[in-house]
Amino acid sequence: MNDSERDISSSPEEQSSPTGDASPKVAPGTTDDDRFECRACGYTYDPNKGDPKNKIIAGTPFTVLPVTWKCPTCGAKKGAFTNVGTTASYGFKENQRYGFGVNTMSPGQKSLLIYGGLALGVIIFISLYTLN
Secondary structure, three states, X not given: OOHHHHHHHOOOOOOOOOOOOOOOOOOXXXXXXXXXEXXXXXXXXXXXXXXXXXXXXXXXXXXXXXXXXXXXXXXXXHHHEEEEEOOOOOOOHHHOOOOOOHHHOOHHHHHHHHHHHHHHHXXXXXXXXXXX
């Protein structure tokens, strides 16, 4: 196949720019306020905070980050991130409806629930010593 046939058969989205960088593929429905979570370490890129470690200013959407940008925590490439939406919920968007509502809680709320339950169990256990 010669060069002219290759250019005709491929769509503009499949062709790379003259510098050799392919344009980032973004899912439809992605907004500038969407947060993206690293699948390797759990770091969440929040466009409202930016990335001070890599000198990315606040207000920079994930879709505008350079292709060479990497996770500031583990160094994973930009493609290792998943859109988790704009809400303050934690974890992946598709898992939010499972777990009796626990998946929509913040880490602090989950810790309070776990340690509160443990404290209640210890109190009940100790109260059994008062029985004759």
